[in-house]
Amino acid sequence: MQFHHHGYVSGDPRVLPAGVGERPAELPDEVDVLIVGSGPAGMLLAAQMSQYPGITTRIIEKRSGRLELGQADGIQPRSVETFQAFGFAERIIAEAYNIGWMNFWGPNPEKPDEIVRTTRTADYAYDICEFPHLIVNQARVLDYFAEAALHGPARIAPDYGVEFIGLEVGEDAVEVSVRTAGGDRRIRAKYVVGCDGARSGVREAIGRTHVGGVSAHAWGVMDVLVNTDFPDWRTKCAINSEAGNILHIPREGGYLSRMYIDLGEVAADDDHRVRQTPLEEIIRKANAILHPYSIDVKEVAWHSVYEVGHRVTDGFDDVIDDSGRTPRVFLTGDACHTHSAKAGQGMNVSMQDGFNLGWKLGSVLTGRAPETLLSTYGAERRPVAQQLIDFDKEWSSLMARKPEEISDPTELATFYLGTAEFPSGFMTQYTSSMITGTDAHQELATGFPLGKRFKSAEVVRVSDGNVIHLGHHAKADGRWRVYAFGDRDGTRLASWADAATPVFARFTPTDADADAVFDVKAIDQRPYEELEVTTAPELFRPQTGPLGLIDWEKLYASGPSKWTDTDIFEARGLSRDGVIVVVRPDQYVAAILPLDDVDELSGFFEGAFLPA
Template sequence: MQFHHHGYVSGDPRVHNAAGTGIDRPTDLPDRVDVLIVGSGPAGMLLAAQMSQFPQLTSRLIEKRDGRLTLGQADGIQPRSVETFQAFGFADRITAEAYNIGWMNFWAPDPDDPQRIIRTTRTEDYGYKISEFPHLIVNQARVLDYFAEAAANGPARITPDYGVEFLGLEVHDDDVEVRVRTASGERTIRAKYVVGCDGARSGVRQAIGRTHVGAAAQHAWGVMDVLVETDFPDWRIKCAINAAAGNILHIPREGGYLSRMYIDLGEVAADDDHRVRRTPIEEVIRRANEILHPYTIDVKQVAWHSVYEVGHRVTDQFVDDLENPRVFLTGDACHTHSAKAGQGMNVSMQDGFNLGWKLGHVLTGLASAGLLRTYDEERRPVAQQLIDFDREWSSLMARKPGEITDPDELATYYLATAEFPSGFGTHYAPSRIVAADAAGELASGFPVGKRFKSVEVVRVCDGNAVHLGHHARADGRWRVYAFADADGSALATWATDARAIVERLTPVGADLDAVFDVKAIYPGRWEDVVDVPSLFRPRSGPLGLTDLEKVFAAAPSAWTSSDIFAERGIGAEGAVVVVRPDQYVAHVLPLSEPEGLERFLAGVMAVPAAAASPA
């Protein structure tokens, strides 16, 4: 973590200096805002944390509830989400309190006595196989708390406006007129952009005439968070249990005692009219014990429970207008599915991460409004992939023993498809922000359109081993990683031209790295890196201090045996890897063609004259 470049900091460095609209932020909702976020779920709170990095803008989040969420329904945190938490500065703290999924066990009927269950397969979880980040379980409310902290500590000092109900909206050419109800009565707010993060029954979705497409699977599940006494031997291990009496997905939760159970309640009649949702908790517990035979659970406390029918729906469009979007939908407002694949909160957060920096760039003049068209283009296909994956996973989880020919099929599917549920399967198609003409062969380990996969490197200024990707923060900046050629000569030439490009696209009076965080990675030993172009050692902050933490080396040291050039397929000629603010690789270019970088950025960025004015 870097700080002090704005002057000595004696307090918590996570609390940034207030700036712009964060200085003397008004308590009451203003009549005009740049961004109005409706709903404080995962996408909404991440979006607020991202917009807090743009203090030039007036961003507000309204929530119908009177205060913070105290008991969240979602709890599965995939490795990509933990990677995102790293960018927002709280991955280590939330990991410390979460349950880490290290294994998944599979249970099935005993062939000698089908009324009893036995453990058939034990598999390592996919978390650390895919990433340096774990697969966690933690209450959704705590995730929201951490994002709320990041939003409140950001320069714009964003805090939710609780007790404000969304009533409707009307889209105009230049803004959106939003009707809300507060304790003082109804009023109107005008926003340049509105983001609906208000759940499956989204009022924002209804207001712009978008519809959910899909259907329910006519299968019901009970879910409960419980504290129990039990003789089931795998109580603190994630388990998929298939029995003659039904199925259970069992997930231990944070704290060492609490566990979540998804209990199969069977098929739902076509004329049920949601009566199954009134199934009493006593019946859900009875069914759980029936499935677990010969083991039992004695439930001491039910922290939360519900009954739901599996449904798979994707909204026909994630924006009000594909050409000139003013209203955006995220999370459950535009995609709903079962809870058992642990995707809802995770995909919702990536919706917010995808959209936030784009809004920030457009509203501050760094990019044209056309950038916002890419939100629907990128996120709607991901949502459809999610629905397709969840439909398959839910069907496998709901099978009866007689329908299973291969007892290891579920375990095999769980591991074989791990890249998608872990959050790393997203692959954005070519667009104005994903190059179609990338020289991918120069850095084969950084596929264009996929997230930037970090590797340990050695920081030259102090010789410490650090993860290159972990240095990036969710601050709205682009990252440009320049991997040097064997003797560094091509890198030096490239840096001269690249500096001119960066200066032209950086607001007047801003630090050189205010928009583009450009880093150099050399293939040799860190001790041998001496002559570094000024692009990689910019001055920052009001004191004009030189930033020494943008230069790295790949050679193994006493602290790491990694070699990023070898692990990511980068040859002796080097490469330039351009990464978007949401951590996805946008382009790969040779060092010999700085004009390629200029052409790409010309299609993405605007030449700013000065900082944008607040709403």
């Protein structure tokens, strides 16, 4: 973590200097961005927008205060990677439950009314990336994002007790009606983001509808503190028995667990009466499924009954016709996609919605990018939502099977591991657009697939010899990352740096730091012991901040070294002749370019940026 570049500070370095004056206590009459709802997508979006102190962003929530008990709890590795960018991955990992294994249980062939463990499988997380698969209360995730939003330069905090009533979209703004303790009022916003859940008022106001339906199957879910003789109580389990199915997920803290209990098929004329199933019946059903084991429930922190629904909104913004205008209202999270909770995807995909949108709003409102950038939000995120629905339908169907429908007892475990890249959050791949180039040069960096998230690897920081993950230096600050992987002796890398410097300057405000828009780093093939930061091209040792201090963390060596066996060129299939990898602010690979063609770099940026 870098700090002191604005002078010595003795306080918490995570609290960035305020970039604005005192935040008004009352909602202003006019804002740039109004976020409706403080769920995962909304709070991540607020944390991202807090990096733009010149943009007035407010987030409204009809609850009277912070969420105390969230319904979502599964944190996939891609989300933990995102937490790293927002600065709190290590802290939330320390308090979360780490899913190391998933065990599978089925009927005992000799005593079919009893269950036995059929398979032990190691979780997929560490086979895919360096981040774990976690379980933690959604409320704590929101707390961490709220801290990031409050500690960012824009000092954003939720306005609680404010209810969204409706909106009207105009040519250059959105008129939003809200209800507060002091009465109804209107707020004028340049952009509105609906993060207000499955029953979204924003979605209804812009005429968007959910497409899909509810399956005829019900599940009870409860967070419980129990005493039990079930040996895998602290291990994630999929349990199939003659009495039904359970997805069992231990929670953080060492005692609490969540259970999804199969309540069976729902009659066509049920009219949602199953949702009134008493808690006692859910516990009774859980014990029947667990036989010969049992649970003695001491406390139920939360419970609910739901019918599995799979819906995707017919659009993620307010542009319904072919008018060609750019959107002003956006939908995220459950407001635009709903599904079962058993795949552990809801909160994770919702947060990626917010991450995708936040830097785009920031880029447009600061004048870095044209308004057309905002049209890429729906174009990119709606296909991801549809993939989620398709995956969840298959996973839910497999989970709900009866024993007689299962020919291979290892099938569920095989599916769990075989599809791991999708639930972990790493299968998303954006197609060519104004912010994602073509794959014409993919062979130069085969381990960084175009349009997929930048997969980090260890490198050696030249200034101090420390080994770090290259991607972990990238923070959610709205900047683009440009990684210049050098040639064998560094001569072409130096020539590229000289030629590329004017390109970066063209899109960087003259009164801003040289790396305010582009964080450019060099990764040299030569051993770290042969390199000196002070002899690197000026592009890789910019002087930033009010004191004009040299940034010592732009030059890296590829390794291996005493502290790592990783050679990033070998690990990520990088050309030994050098390659440029451009990464978007949301950590997705935007362009792969030859080291000796600066014109292609310039052409790509001309399509994504406005001149400073």
